Amino acid sequence: MTIKKTLFAALLLLSGVSFSAAAADAEPAKAAEPPPPPPSLGTEYTETGADTCLMCHVEGGGYPVFAIFKTKHANRADKRAPFAPGNLQCEACHGPGKKHADNGGGPDGINSFKSSSFLTPQQRNKFCLACHENNARIGWHASTHDANNVACSDCHKIHAERDPVLATATQPEVCYKCHRKERADFSKPSTHPVRFGKMACSDCHSPHGSTSSGMLIKPTVNQTCYTCHAEKRGPFLWEHAPVAEDCTLCHHPHGSVNPARLKKMPPLLCQQCHSVAGHPSVARTPDGLPGGGAGGEAFLLAGSCLNCHSQIHGSNHPSGAKLMR
Amino acid sequence: MKTSNQLLLLGMLSALSATATAADGAGPAAVDTSKWKCESCKFETGVSGTLEVGAGSVSDNSAEFGQYNGLYEKGGFAIGDAAVRSRGEDGTYWNLDASDLGLDSRGLNVEGGKQGTYKLRLKYDETPHRIWDGALTPFGGSGGASLSLPAGFPAATTDAMPVAGTLQQVDLYTQRNQLGVGASWNRSKEWEYAVNFRHDTKEGNILRTGGAFFVNTAQLVEPVDYVTDQVDASASYAGKKFQLKLAYYGSKFRNDNHALTWQDPYTAINGETLGQLALPPDNQFHQVSASAGYQFSDKTRGSADIAFGRMTQNDSFLASTQNATLVVAGLPGASLNARANTLDANLKLSSAVTDRLRLNAAYLHNDRDNQTPQAAYPSVATDMFVGLPRTNQPYSFKQDKLKLSADYRASARLRGSIGADFDAHERTYQEIEKTREDTAWGKLSSRITDKIDLTFKFAHGERRNQGSIQWNPEITPAENPLLRRFNMANRTRETVGLRADIALAENVNLGLGFDSSEDKYKDSTIGLTSGKDLNLNGDVSMVLTERTSMHVFANRQEIKSKQAGSQTYSVPDWSADSKDTIDTYGLGVKHAAIPDKLDIGADYGITRSRSEISVYTGASNPAFPGISANLDSLKLYATYRMKENMSLQAGYWYERYDSKDWMLDGVAPATIPNVLTLGLQAPQYHVNVVRLSVRYKF
Numbered sequence A: 001m002t003i004k005k006t007l008f009a010a011l012l013l014l015s016g017v018s019f020s021a022a023a024a025d026a027e028p029a030k031a032a033e034p035p036p037p038p039p040s041l042g043t044e045y046t047e048t049g050a051d052t053c054l055m056c057h058v059e060g061g062g063y064p065v066f067a068i069f070k071t072k073h074a075n076r077a078d079k080r081a082p083f084a085p086g087n088l089q090c091e092a093c094h095g096p097g098k099k100h101a102d103n104g105g106g107p108d109g110i111n112s113f114k115s116s117s118f119l120t121p122q123q124r125n126k127f128c129l130a131c132h133e134n135n136a137r138i139g140w141h142a143s144t145h146d147a148n149n150v151a152c153s154d155c156h157k158i159h160a161e162r163d164p165v166l167a168t169a170t171q172p173e174v175c176y177k178c179h180r181k182e183r184a185d186f187s188k189p190s191t192h193p194v195r196f197g198k199m200a201c202s203d204c205h206s207p208h209g210s211t212s213s214g215m216l217i218k219p220t221v222n223q224t225c226y227t228c229h230a231e232k233r234g235p236f237l238w239e240h241a242p243v244a245e246d247c248t249l250c251h252h253p254h255g256s257v258n259p260a261r262l263k264k265m266p267p268l269l270c271q272q273c274h275s276v277a278g279h280p281s282v283a284r285t286p287d288g289l290p291g292g293g294a295g296g297e298a299f300l301l302a303g304s305c306l307n308c309h310s311q312i313h314g315s316n317h318p319s320g321a322k323l324m325r
Numbered sequence B: 001m002k003t004s005n006q007l008l009l010l011g012m013l014s015a016l017s018a019t020a021t022a023a024d025g026a027g028p029a030a031v032d033t034s035k036w037k038c039e040s041c042k043f044e045t046g047v048s049g050t051l052e053v054g055a056g057s058v059s060d061n062s063a064e065f066g067q068y069n070g071l072y073e074k075g076g077f078a079i080g081d082a083a084v085r086s087r088g089e090d091g092t093y094w095n096l097d098a099s100d101l102g103l104d105s106r107g108l109n110v111e112g113g114k115q116g117t118y119k120l121r122l123k124y125d126e127t128p129h130r131i132w133d134g135a136l137t138p139f140g141g142s143g144g145a146s147l148s149l150p151a152g153f154p155a156a157t158t159d160a161m162p163v164a165g166t167l168q169q170v171d172l173y174t175q176r177n178q179l180g181v182g183a184s185w186n187r188s189k190e191w192e193y194a195v196n197f198r199h200d201t202k203e204g205n206i207l208r209t210g211g212a213f214f215v216n217t218a219q220l221v222e223p224v225d226y227v228t229d230q231v232d233a234s235a236s237y238a239g240k241k242f243q244l245k246l247a248y249y250g251s252k253f254r255n256d257n258h259a260l261t262w263q264d265p266y267t268a269i270n271g272e273t274l275g276q277l278a279l280p281p282d283n284q285f286h287q288v289s290a291s292a293g294y295q296f297s298d299k300t301r302g303s304a305d306i307a308f309g310r311m312t313q314n315d316s317f318l319a320s321t322q323n324a325t326l327v328v329a330g331l332p333g334a335s336l337n338a339r340a341n342t343l344d345a346n347l348k349l350s351s352a353v354t355d356r357l358r359l360n361a362a363y364l365h366n367d368r369d370n371q372t373p374q375a376a377y378p379s380v381a382t383d384m385f386v387g388l389p390r391t392n393q394p395y396s397f398k399q400d401k402l403k404l405s406a407d408y409r410a411s412a413r414l415r416g417s418i419g420a421d422f423d424a425h426e427r428t429y430q431e432i433e434k435t436r437e438d439t440a441w442g443k444l445s446s447r448i449t450d451k452i453d454l455t456f457k458f459a460h461g462e463r464r465n466q467g468s469i470q471w472n473p474e475i476t477p478a479e480n481p482l483l484r485r486f487n488m489a490n491r492t493r494e495t496v497g498l499r500a501d502i503a504l505a506e507n508v509n510l511g512l513g514f515d516s517s518e519d520k521y522k523d524s525t526i527g528l529t530s531g532k533d534l535n536l537n538g539d540v541s542m543v544l545t546e547r548t549s550m551h552v553f554a555n556r557q558e559i560k561s562k563q564a565g566s567q568t569y570s571v572p573d574w575s576a577d578s579k580d581t582i583d584t585y586g587l588g589v590k591h592a593a594i595p596d597k598l599d600i601g602a603d604y605g606i607t608r609s610r611s612e613i614s615v616y617t618g619a620s621n622p623a624f625p626g627i628s629a630n631l632d633s634l635k636l637y638a639t640y641r642m643k644e645n646m647s648l649q650a651g652y653w654y655e656r657y658d659s660k661d662w663m664l665d666g667v668a669p670a671t672i673p674n675v676l677t678l679g680l681q682a683p684q685y686h687v688n689v690v691r692l693s694v695r696y697k698f
Helices: A003-026 A050-056 A065-070 A090-094 A098-102 A121-132 A135-139 A171-176 A180-185 A221-226 A241-245 B003-019
Strands: B046-058 B075-087 B092-099 B107-114 B118-137 B168-186 B191-213 B216-238 B242-255 B259-263 B274-278 B283-295 B300-313 B338-352 B357-370 B376-381 B385-391 B397-411 B414-427 B434-449 B452-466 B491-505 B508-520 B527-545 B548-565 B574-594 B598-616 B627-643 B646-660 B684-697
Touching: A050 A090, A050 A098, A090 A121, A135 B216, A135 B242, A135 B283, A135 B300, A171 A180, A180 B508, A180 B527, A180 B548, A180 B574, B046 B646, B075 B684, B118 B191, B118 B216, B168 B216, B191 B259, B191 B274, B216 B259, B283 B338, B414 B452
Parallel strands: none
Antiparallel strands: B046 B075, B046 B684, B075 B092, B092 B107, B107 B118, B118 B168, B168 B191, B191 B216, B216 B242, B242 B283, B259 B274, B283 B300, B300 B338, B338 B357, B357 B397, B376 B385, B397 B414, B414 B434, B434 B452, B452 B491, B491 B508, B508 B527, B527 B548, B548 B574, B574 B598, B598 B627, B627 B646, B646 B684
């Protein structure tokens, strides 16, 4: 099936179900009674702050609320922290709680931070950004995650002594909840050491927004790669143009079935861009394998093109124009 | 980027600003918190944490299994992990996390200070990278900058070399150790100053794929002895409406080895006995940047970033050749004095024009302006033949990208976005100076019922060359004029994605995903002509009982491409198809065997990958043998609580890896007459790891 057909079929399916859903959403209530008002955030705070909340949200309850007191949010000596004297405690993040308390709980009146909340992700995020819209989060607005309705609480666990997304070894599992293709990428034979717990997604990506495509920690792909691979930065006397332009033209940083995370096996990888008269343009077939009778093993086996052109990332040798010195 | 686009952007930005209204919604009522005693709050002070000590054993040696985890050698190892927290009444705190203390993959993170006032940070991390078992080389001095051969060399071909009695086994590996220290200081609620320093060392031996002499070559072992120092310093301001960050980033790379010299194992043709290649030169990068965000109103926000950088490299040149019998002209200088300026800028504005509609505009500019001086360099081909002088080509790159989009929320259950991206690239010294890619995209997300979420997205992009194609005459020999390099070629790209998240039952969730990307290079006669990437995935997570949960996933990816070539330097006379298929499966189970006493679990992962390559020349060409890699990984673990604060941790890990690669399999050092290889073979392993430890909580 071509992509166009797939696209058309999927559009048809989704538009059908979506408009059905929208229609269902807009259907008037069948009962004679007027529908209840839509849920909304409360406007009045509780009488006693956290003490009111903790009357119901007891230790050992359905959600580990008390772990918040092991976190930075509960450091009373930090004037910025929600639990610092004079600050709004639970209601600093969850919003004014009187309506929620008066209702005996439930989703109405409160910012639960749950995906089932009546608040949109953007509305929920405002509570976090009120204090955290600095540093890397200056550009959160309209970032890829923001535009895809990701809520802060989709990734961060606030009521946990250790937020898994902040630790190298546990972060990838959080990201894989949505990024399933990348989970498979890191199981491929050639990958960065994410599977081994020695590298986190945030070593390269800035999940809170970034000036680069792919939400990278630096403005460009190459500047990001150079933070660990500075030996490839140069500038070299003899540059290999695609190397200086974008590492991902030849490498797949998340993982590949080919060595060195290459996108394709040489010599075909190189022959996509090199077709000068002579050996680069010769079709290398299985006849060039040992026993094939055609010779030319040096162009196919071991390092293939790199058997000779080993300075593929650039050379500073005066005689290195062909990337052989 | 065309002027019209820039005007369009400015118009858009001004229109968005005009829509900004200062009418913030009514906020919550003022509150008197004097009665908020927080008497039920269980604030924690003092020291707490966990310590874990134990031992483990690895059944077999395997570089592939132990690539990055330190478990590459058969035998026992010590287990040491710690996570300790301290909290003081006055806001002082420190956290210590240590892992893998008994392995050379150990790591230590310490953070402390007075929250809201200052923070100090220390990080130490070791990352081993075991690259290959059993590299074989007749060269002596591996690990150093000079490789020499034993008696019996040189010879005309590898089969005439005395490799059988001279091969030595060399480990290919690197060990990266990172030390980081940092400090930040909150001068006020709004201002924060931070400085972080990172010192990386990387040592070891890696494969240098070749040291060539005309048609003969040898795989060599290259020494790695790198030091990279990086510093980040910043001042950040976070106000209610305005945020700012001013920063400096510096990176300095040093290589203790500037050249690798090796003896020619082949019979000299033109007086050459030594070869020398340049190793990565010392270099530096310095960058200053500013980022700012401004909340024009509750509904409209803008942000901007700009970064100026300069990369430099001025390592002394090596000699043009090691061949003293050749007469070579002098170099134009003692070093290159290479320098490239970078300018990266970004401007972004988003505005919720109504409660349902948000408009976004972003403009991106990246520039690598290579100002390295050009000169003609005398050239010696592989230390054998004096060639014509070559002039260096300092490549520059510039990108301008404008992104416009609108997000619309039709109802609580239906959202959609559409957008257009205009991406213009400029390159110097390459055959195509300018390309422009226009992409239209859309996305629809719907909560069809309370149990089904669907997201559909698509994009259609067209990239076109701007202007004529002018091949660089300095690049010789000339490329086939019908070649189009894939990063500059005219291209049509279509991507489609569909994702469904379905709550099958109260405790059973199903996720399904489909992603497809297809590239067509219809104007490319030679080179890459098409590419396709298809990904299908499914996930099921289940809470089976109060004590048992399970997670299953499956993923299939197919990557296909077609390319064409010309052996006659004319029209295409051969083509090639490549196809990679990767299947990944995972199963995880957690079970509270004895509630509050014994927890057990298992993770099983399978990866199957295979690559099929066919090259067609018009003759009857069989396909290449398949390249494959199969990984099976089983992890079993158990935690038994002996006491409230003490538990026993047990684990068993079995992994099996089997790979086939015709590029490597059966290629011994002397298999190829004109390539003296390291005899590396596609990795295989069966490894069992057991571990037992005691965890103490305090």
